[in-house]
Amino acid sequence: MKDLTITLHPHGGKHLYEQIYLHIKNEIRQGKLLQGERLPSTRYLAEFLQVSRSTVELAYDQLLSEGYIEAMPYRGYFVCPVEELYDLGEEERPGGEKNAEEGETGAWASMEERGDKAGRRSSAAFAYDFSPNTIDMTAFPYATWKKITKNILVDVNSEIFTSGSPKGDYILRETIARYLHTSRGVNCSPKQIIIGAGNDYLLMLLEKILGRHVKIAMENPTYRRAYRIFDSFAYRISPIAMDSSGMSSQGLRASEADVAYVMPSHQYPTGIVMPIGRRIELLKWAGEKEGRYLIEDDYDSEFRFRGKPVPSLQASDRLGKVIYIGTFSKSIAPAIRIGYMVLPLSLLRIYEEKCSFYSTTVSRIDQRILNEFIANGHFERHLNRMRKIYREKQDNLLDGWKGMERNFTVSGEDAGLHILLQDKRGRSEKELTDAAAKVGVRVYGLSEFCVGEIAPQWKADTVILGYASLKNEQIKEGMERLRSVWA
Amino acid sequence: MKDLTITLHPHGGKHLYEQIYLHIKNEIRQGKLLQGERLPSTRYLAEFLQVSRSTVELAYDQLLSEGYIEAMPYRGYFVCPVEELYDLGEEERPGGEKNAEEGETGAWASMEERGDKAGRRSSAAFAYDFSPNTIDMTAFPYATWKKITKNILVDVNSEIFTSGSPKGDYILRETIARYLHTSRGVNCSPKQIIIGAGNDYLLMLLEKILGRHVKIAMENPTYRRAYRIFDSFAYRISPIAMDSSGMSSQGLRASEADVAYVMPSHQYPTGIVMPIGRRIELLKWAGEKEGRYLIEDDYDSEFRFRGKPVPSLQASDRLGKVIYIGTFSKSIAPAIRIGYMVLPLSLLRIYEEKCSFYSTTVSRIDQRILNEFIANGHFERHLNRMRKIYREKQDNLLDGWKGMERNFTVSGEDAGLHILLQDKRGRSEKELTDAAAKVGVRVYGLSEFCVGEIAPQWKADTVILGYASLKNEQIKEGMERLRSVWA
Numbered sequence: 001m002k003d004l005t006i007t008l009h010p011h012g013g014k015h016l017y018e019q020i021y022l023h024i025k026n027e028i029r030q031g032k033l034l035q036g037e038r039l040p041s042t043r044y045l046a047e048f049l050q051v052s053r054s055t056v057e058l059a060y061d062q063l064l065s066e067g068y069i070e071a072m073p074y075r076g077y078f079v080c081p082v083e084e085l086y087d088l089g090e091e092e093r094p095g096g097e098k099n100a101e102e103g104e105t106g107a108w109a110s111m112e113e114r115g116d117k118a119g120r121r122s123s124a125a126f127a128y129d130f131s132p133n134t135i136d137m138t139a140f141p142y143a144t145w146k147k148i149t150k151n152i153l154v155d156v157n158s159e160i161f162t163s164g165s166p167k168g169d170y171i172l173r174e175t176i177a178r179y180l181h182t183s184r185g186v187n188c189s190p191k192q193i194i195i196g197a198g199n200d201y202l203l204m205l206l207e208k209i210l211g212r213h214v215k216i217a218m219e220n221p222t223y224r225r226a227y228r229i230f231d232s233f234a235y236r237i238s239p240i241a242m243d244s245s246g247m248s249s250q251g252l253r254a255s256e257a258d259v260a261y262v263m264p265s266h267q268y269p270t271g272i273v274m275p276i277g278r279r280i281e282l283l284k285w286a287g288e289k290e291g292r293y294l295i296e297d298d299y300d301s302e303f304r305f306r307g308k309p310v311p312s313l314q315a316s317d318r319l320g321k322v323i324y325i326g327t328f329s330k331s332i333a334p335a336i337r338i339g340y341m342v343l344p345l346s347l348l349r350i351y352e353e354k355c356s357f358y359s360t361t362v363s364r365i366d367q368r369i370l371n372e373f374i375a376n377g378h379f380e381r382h383l384n385r386m387r388k389i390y391r392e393k394q395d396n397l398l399d400g401w402k403g404m405e406r407n408f409t410v411s412g413e414d415a416g417l418h419i420l421l422q423d424k425r426g427r428s429e430k431e432l433t434d435a436a437a438k439v440g441v442r443v444y445g446l447s448e449f450c451v452g453e454i455a456p457q458w459k460a461d462t463v464i465l466g467y468a469s470l471k472n473e474q475i476k477e478g479m480e481r482l483r484s485v486w487a
Numbered sequence: 488m489k490d491l492t493i494t495l496h497p498h499g500g501k502h503l504y505e506q507i508y509l510h511i512k513n514e515i516r517q518g519k520l521l522q523g524e525r526l527p528s529t530r531y532l533a534e535f536l537q538v539s540r541s542t543v544e545l546a547y548d549q550l551l552s553e554g555y556i557e558a559m560p561y562r563g564y565f566v567c568p569v570e571e572l573y574d575l576g577e578e579e580r581p582g583g584e585k586n587a588e589e590g591e592t593g594a595w596a597s598m599e600e601r602g603d604k605a606g607r608r609s610s611a612a613f614a615y616d617f618s619p620n621t622i623d624m625t626a627f628p629y630a631t632w633k634k635i636t637k638n639i640l641v642d643v644n645s646e647i648f649t650s651g652s653p654k655g656d657y658i659l660r661e662t663i664a665r666y667l668h669t670s671r672g673v674n675c676s677p678k679q680i681i682i683g684a685g686n687d688y689l690l691m692l693l694e695k696i697l698g699r700h701v702k703i704a705m706e707n708p709t710y711r712r713a714y715r716i717f718d719s720f721a722y723r724i725s726p727i728a729m730d731s732s733g734m735s736s737q738g739l740r741a742s743e744a745d746v747a748y749v750m751p752s753h754q755y756p757t758g759i760v761m762p763i764g765r766r767i768e769l770l771k772w773a774g775e776k777e778g779r780y781l782i783e784d785d786y787d788s789e790f791r792f793r794g795k796p797v798p799s800l801q802a803s804d805r806l807g808k809v810i811y812i813g814t815f816s817k818s819i820a821p822a823i824r825i826g827y828m829v830l831p832l833s834l835l836r837i838y839e840e841k842c843s844f845y846s847t848t849v850s851r852i853d854q855r856i857l858n859e860f861i862a863n864g865h866f867e868r869h870l871n872r873m874r875k876i877y878r879e880k881q882d883n884l885l886d887g888w889k890g891m892e893r894n895f896t897v898s899g900e901d902a903g904l905h906i907l908l909q910d911k912r913g914r915s916e917k918e919l920t921d922a923a924a925k926v927g928v929r930v931y932g933l934s935e936f937c938v939g940e941i942a943p944q945w946k947a948d949t950v951i952l953g954y955a956s957l958k959n960e961q962i963k964e965g966m967e968r969l970r971s972v973w974a
Contacts, residue, residue: 034805036674080676146640153633164822187523189567197684197824197848204691204845208719212699228844232695318521335651335851337684357715358691361684361848364822 008049016051020059028068028079039069039077127440128478132269132418132466135330139389141382148372152365164364166356168195168340172371176340179374184301185315186324188342194351195340197361199297199327200229202341206323207233208355209347210259210293217257219247221449223268223297226261239451242267246274249281260286261295264313268299269449269464271412271420273310282313286321293347295323302331302383304415305391320344328370330417331383338362338370390417393467393475400479404487418466420446429460435485436463441478493536503538507546515555515566526556526564614927615965619756619905619953622817626876628869635859639852651851653843655682655827659858663827666861671788672802673811675829681838682827684848686784686814687716689828693810694720695842696834697746697780704744706734708936710755710784713748726938729754733761736768747773748782751800755786756936756951758899758907760797769800773808780834782810789818789870791902792878807831815857817904818870825849825857877904880954880962887966891974905953907933916947922972923950928965 006023008016027033039045042060046053060077063069069077167173173190180186196202203226207214216230220239230237238255240247247262260282264274274282286292296313304310314322327339343351373379397419401410408421423432429445436443446462467475493510495503514520526532529547533540547564550556556564654660660677667673683689690713694701703717707726717724725742727734734749747769751761761769773779783800791797801811814826830838860866884906888897895908910919916932923930933949954962 035807036805142640146637149636149640150633153629153636197688198846200845201684201688201848204695208691212721225844232841234699315523318523337846337848337850354719357712358687359685359824361688361824363824363850363853366850366853 006049008051017055017058017062020045020049020051020056021062024059024063025068033079035079037079038075039079041076125440126437126442128470128474128481129442130418130444130465130467130478131442131469132444132464134466134469135334135417136386136389136393136468137333139382139385140333141378144378145369145373148369148376148378152368152372164360164367166358166360167193168360168362169364169367169371172367173340175371175375179379180312180324180326180342184298184326185311186342187315187317188324192343192345192348193340194343195338195360195362195367197337198329198339199299199325200225201361202325202339203229205355205358206295206341207235208358209343209350214259215255215257217247217252217255217260218451219262219267219270220451221269221446222261222451223263223299224449224451226297227451230261237451239453242270242272244272245278246272247278247282249278249285252282252285258291259293259295261297262313263297263299265298265301265310266304266412266415268297268416269412269418269420269446271414271416271418273414274313276316279313279316283317283319283321287319293321293323293344295325298324298326300330300416301326303387303390303417305387305394306414310415314342317344320346323347331386332370332373332379336366336370338366390468393470393472394419396472396475397465397467397479400476400483403479403483407487417468418464420462420464422462426461429463432461432463432486436482439481439485441481443482495536495538504542504545504549507532507536507538507543508549511546511550512555520566522566524566525562526566528563612927613924613929615957615961615968616929617905617931617952617954617965618929618956619931619951621953621956622821622904623873623876623880623955624820626869626872627820628865631865632856632860635856635863635865639855639859651847651854653845653847654680655847655849656851656854656858659854660827662858662862666866667799667811667813667829671785671813672798673829674802674804675811679830679832679835680827681830682825682847682849682854684824685816685826686786686812687712688848689812689826690716692842692845693782693828694722695845696830696837701746702742702744704734704739704742704747705938706749706754706757707938708756708933709748709938710750710786711936711938713784714938717748724938726940729757729759731759732765733759734765734769736765736772739769739772745778746780746782748784749800750784750786752785752788752797753791753899753902755784755903756899756905756907756933758901758903758905760901761800763803766800766803770804770806770808774806780808780810780831782812785811785813787817787903788813790874790877790904792874792881793901797902801829804831807833810834818873819857819860819866823853823857825853877955880957880959881906883959883962884952884954884966887963887970890966890970894974904955905951907949907951909949913948916950919948919950919973923969926968926972928968930969 006020008019014022024033024039033039039060040048042053042056046056049056060069060071064071064077068080070080071077170190172195173193176193176195177186177188177190180188194202194205196205212234214233215236215238217238217240218227218230219242221242222239227237238257240251240255240260242248246264246267247260252260262274262282264279264282266273282294286294294313294317298312301310301312312322312324314324321344322342323344324342325339328336329339394413398410398413401408401419401421404421407424409424410419410421412418412420429447433443433445444464444466445460446464447460449464470478493507495506501509511520511526520526526547527535529540529543533543536543547556547558551558551564555567557567558564657677659682660680663680663682664673664675664677667675681689681692683692699721701720702723702725704725704727705714705717706729708729709726714724725744727738727742727747729735733751733754734747739747749761749769751766751769753760769781773781781800781804785799788797788799799809799811801809808831809829810831811829812826815823816826819825881900885897885900888895888906888908891908894911896911897906897908899905899907916934920930920932931951931953932947933951934947936951957965
């Protein structure tokens with residue numbers, strides 16, 4: 001407890017209680033009274049300052065109600081944690097958090113996984129937000145999910161409350177191996193699969209496997225969240241300009257990178273599918289030297305609308321050079337926090353040696369629910385339903401584009417949940433996004449996804465429009481508005 | 488597809504089908520046939536080798552049944568992932584995994600969180616395993632947990648299927664802040680709390696905050712899992728001998744460490760409670776230099792049976808030097824994978840700057856369930872019930888010890904789920920554990936928890952007995968057996 005030296009001005013402009021209140025408040029704000037510090041009792045301070053006890057009580061009440069101090073029964077008054085007073089920038093508030101995430105439609109899921117800069121701004125000011133970072137949760141089979149959960153908990157025994165294997169439960173890894181083999185041509189045994197709480201965590205784990213001194217090549221433009229993560233590892237990052245087939249292999253060679261992070265089946269955000277020739281070039285590059293690897297982020301492979309299915313890069317990997325990463329955030333829900341990483345054997349051995357003691361990050365109950373969801377065919381059905389829903393939304397988007405066909409080239413429409421529009425008349429993305437904002441529509445400039453210098457073929461004349469979380473009517477109306485300012 | 492050149496010996500000692508089978512099997516084992524490679528069709532190979540098709544089919548069947556190849560409808564036969572053939576040591580098998588974890592009692596939860604060396608050996612050979620790494624899940628309020636889950640899913644809206652705040656949902660952080668304040672005297676605002684999928688993950692995140700070049704001091708003996716984790720970060724680790732008050736502060740000063748990892752309220756495994764004097768010494772040490780921190784692992788603070796409640800070290804921290812880490816693995820269940828870390832302000836700022844983009848690792852649904860469980864008083868009730876159950880178990884253990892009182896000093900009995908027995912006659916822990924093993928009882932030598940050299944006061948004459956997962960009868964019988972060989 002600390003004495004308070006307060007100079008009171010009995011005839012000043014302010015009430016005595018207010019002077020006491022302001023004095024203490026300032027002491028706290030200036031860090032002179034520290035978090036957890038006990039204030040003098042009201043009786044003591046009243047005597048000390050020669051004022052009535054109720055005057056001090058009034059001052060303390062004010063401080064209490066403003067959250068500067070707290071009362072602890074039988075112990076007295078204490079200074080609240082000071083951090084409450086720091087402005088830490090983006091920190092959420094209990095109510096605000098929810099609202100910020102839900103946006104104005106309320107019923108949609110923000111896709112934090114692929115958050116990028118694009119997801120960070122408030123979208124409250126926009127009537128239509130064509131964010132590429134959302135998914136549509138309205139058609140999610142909640143009833144099925146609940147039923148599975150219920151059944152699993154009915155069956156519950158203490159076994160599934162134990163922590164389980166560090167890699168995740170074998171049964172789920174088996175199910176995922178089967179699913180990846182069938183749907184993506186991935187060749188792996190359940191042993192090579194590590195279940196983890198999302199992409200970010202899996203990359204953290206991968207850092208432990210690959211080590212610290214990695215030079216990593218990334219496509220440019222790219223998935224900026226992965227960029228930030230690699231940057232936080234202090235990896236040296238070489239952005240490699242994309243050409244129309246994906247990461248340029250000359251660029252990759254020139255970069256002297258050890259590892260390349262690629263999205264061959266549907267590059268984010270360009271939507272480019274890496275053709276087999278380029279894939280072989282990259283695999284060849286990786287095969288030439290020990291320690292070279294390709295990280296394949298197969299983030300939205302589930303949603304392909306046109307053309308032949310594109311197998312994963314891992315499917316062509318004969319030398320064990322591909323680290324395959326996927327997640328259920330986009331195909332099921334961001335909230336479930338389950339992703340997986342398929343390690344080639346050489347890295348699996350390092351994992352077993354160096355990292356296999358890290359406990360799993362996914363609840364065993366959740367693993368069991370997900371396993372049932374996939375193994376009993378619900379996942380497949382859900383994906384089929386979502387493909388139809390997203391396809392219809394994309395059709396509406398493309399219909400809107402047709403009204404502006406003279407002025408815009410479209411790309412990236414074969415798969416995924418967003419398209420790109422390139423202005424034929426050379427208007428800059430800034431002109432386009434600004435014009436859109438004026439009519440309450442939010443679109444995203446391609447340069448937001450770039451790292452460092454933009455490659456010449458990706459001029460700043462391209463905007464990205466995501467459609468997953470908008471309703472069909474909203475897509476139509478949004479495109480109508482865009483046409484009114486863009487066409 | 489590859490031609491197979493097989494030299495058949497029609498009159499050799501082996502059937503033709505067997506020769507084919509062995510040849511292909513060896514090709515695969517030697518890596519000449521690679522994973523995913525297609526084998527010739529049975530018809531083609533039969534023609535090529537001039538044998539009957541059924542001979543080839545027989546060979547293929549054998550390879551299929553042994554898992555060397557797999558059949559894909561309409562596509563043919565393919566070489567299975569080769570890693571199946573590697574012996575990767577401890578990798579689990581679908582059935583074995585479960586059994587290994589459950590031990591023979593089946594109904595208990597292995598406490599992987601505090602796994603150490605102690606948890607790694609198979610316990611199948613022992614009738615009574617006094618492991619310090621288990622908890623008792625038999626009294627877990629499954630019905631309540633199910634009900635909460637059900638209610639949350641009834642109420643479900645798509646909002647909780649979104650990924651939520653990187654730090655965890657505000658509402659849960661608020662609940663945890665309140666709980667920690669009441670039960671552990673921790674002073675923090677919800678803003679300082681980061682929810683994460685277990686201790687290991689939180690330490691990985693902390694590495695990102697503290698940086699790479701950390702010299703960390705650890706108590707010796709200590710929690711070896713944390714040691715392994717810091718070691719995997721390539722942190723320089725100074726094991727500091729414990730004296731009867733905990734980590735020696737001279738030792739700490741001499742170590743030139745930046746960060747000290749301590750368990751002040753109930754050290755693992757010694758059970759020592761750090762007295763206030765030593766706490767102040769450590770806090771003073773931390774306060775003397777920027778960048779110095781104390782990591783307080785408050786891993787089993789919930790279970791205190793005797794004496795006054797011991798507040799957390801964080802409660803005495805006036806300078807923001809304590810990083811407080813806790814988990815629900817021991818107090819609820821290892822499977823739920825939810826822990827929390829309370830950051831001091833200086834580190835919170837670094838987190839906000841450098842790490843706040845890492846997505847949360849805990850499912851929002853699980854966060855909501857846990858929040859209800861705590862906020863509605865179920866957690867409190869569960870803890871009270873468990874304290875009673877564990878207390879009774881410990882009483883039985885101590886009763887057993889009383890029969891050997893002449894020969895053993897007991898310590899660590901005021902809290903936690905294990906005790907230490909020190910041999911007064913100087914028998915070594917090896918003699919003690921070996922003698923115990925002969926009568927089917929497993930106890931743990933203290934040196935298993937040591938790093939490097941053991942401190943003189945922790946001579947290798949002490950064994951550790953955990954009791955959480957044993958039934959009262961088992962404890963009595965186990966102690967009876969120990970007395971028969973130890974007394």
